[in-house]
Amino acid sequence: MSDTTAVRPAVGWIGTGRMGLAMARRLADAGVDLAVWNRTAAKAAPLADHGADLAHSVAQLRDRDVVFTMVSTERDLEHLLLGDDGLLADPRQVPGTVVDCSTISPHASAALRTACEERGTAFLAAPVSGNAKVVEAGRLTVVASGVEDTYHETVPLLRHIGRSVTYAGEGEAARLVKIAHNLMLGIVTQAMAETAVLVEKGGVSRHAYLEFLNDSVMGSTFTRYKTPAFTTLDYTPTFTPALLRKDFDLGLAAGRSLDVPLPLTAATAQLVQACVSSGRDAEDFAVLLDLQAAASGLALTPEDAAVDDGLSGGGPAHEVRPAR
Incomplete structure (x- = not known):
């Protein structure tokens, strides 16, 4: 991201399943300039009520400073980035940074990082710990890896999503x-x-x-x-x-x-x-x-008991750095 966009970058989001929807909503509720796309458009539609723009194609996100991705498989991610209609398909216009929050293999992540960098787009691996309810409670945690300057540029956005953000180092360490x-x-x-x-x-x-x-x-x-x-x-x-x-x-x-x-x-x-x-x-x-x-030969039945899931509150975001 350039100095002129560092305060309020234009952000894209791809993937609004259970986790992606909750995470993108935190960005929108924080006042981030957000445009979202999902293969099934109806799953992204609720974000319009939170101030997000709904993109009709991945191509509409190519001019964004940062684009987050949250998908199920590395094949899905590869298609979204490198497919014929993918985010990086037009060399004349690519996003500044891709931040991928999916859980994929280090090998696939390294290949996609190279593909992004060859096209002039920075790439940050930023998988997360938690589920949609954890996100809503403000308890999500994030681990990131990649070029440290890219991390510093994107960590303000990550802090909107997660309670803590840990920088694990270069390359695919976060994976x-x-x-x-x-x-x-x-x-x-x-x-x-x-x-x-x-x-x-x-x-x-x-x-x-x-x-x-x-x-x-x-x-x-x-x-x-x-x-x-x-x-x-x-x-x-x-x-x-x-x-x-x-x-x-x-x-x-x-x-x-x-x-x-x-x-x-x-x-x-x-x-x-x-x-x-x-x-x-x-x-x-x-x-x-x-x-x-x-x-074990045991037939379970539901128990009628008041139990606490421990997810009330959330606490302030904090950043964890590796020991030097």
């Missing part, structure tokens, strides 16, 4: 951080499922166990906001087993590439695969609880 994070996500959820089933089969309610867990040194933001799903068995999706399987595939590939054994990851990957294979790939990945119960 590896996000992949490792999502491995932890699946492993912790499976650990919650196993232990919750263990205590329930021993006669203790799930909500009592989770209340104790959440208030102990083992409790976390994540265990708290997964507690309602585990208690009520409401598996309305925030993140699906199919998407988690993709991230486990990326994590296991990274382990092979870096010669790091990942035994817990490998075991959990099979359980995530079991969720997909059982036909429950469109529900929330908390269905790991149901599969664990079935394997």
Whole structure:
């Protein structure tokens, strides 16, 4: 971004699924000059009520200073950037910077970074941690990597989206951080499922166990906001087993590439695969609880208990820098 646009850059947004919609809304509500596009236009339409302009094509975003992307797969991202009608298809007009918040492989990210830079567009990898409800509560966290000057230029926008922004370094460092994070996500959820089933089969309610867990040194933001799903068995999706399987595939590939054994990851990957294979790939990945119960001969029923998801408030944004 140039000095003349640094105060209020023109921003584009591509991808308004559950996460993308919530993230783009935070930019719009912060007064950012925002234009949005989504393949299914109706999913972007609610942002008009928040002051965003609705683009009718990706091409309409080519003149933006910064364009954010939030899509499901690296193939989708490649098509949106490099396809015949993509963001970078016209060499006469390209955006200043692409900030990609998707979860994709480091290899694909590096290839797209090169393609952007060859066309005169900076590229920042900025995957996020959280779901749409976390975004709305102001608790999203962001990890970014790329050229440090590009990071400094875009971090004011990232702070509108996330409670904290961590700069991980050059290149694709943020991709590896996000992949490792999502491995932890699946492993912790499976650990919650196993232990919750263990205590329930021993006669203790799930909500009592989770209340104790959440208030102990083992409790976390994540265990708290997964507690309602585990208690009520409401598996309305925030993140699906199919998407988690993709991230486990990326994590296991990274382990092979870096010669790091990942035994817990490998075991959990099979359980995530079991969720997909059982036909429950469109529900929330908390269905790991149901599969664990079935394997243990336990029939689960919803528990009528008041539980706190821990997402009230949000706190100010802060930035985390790597140790020098």
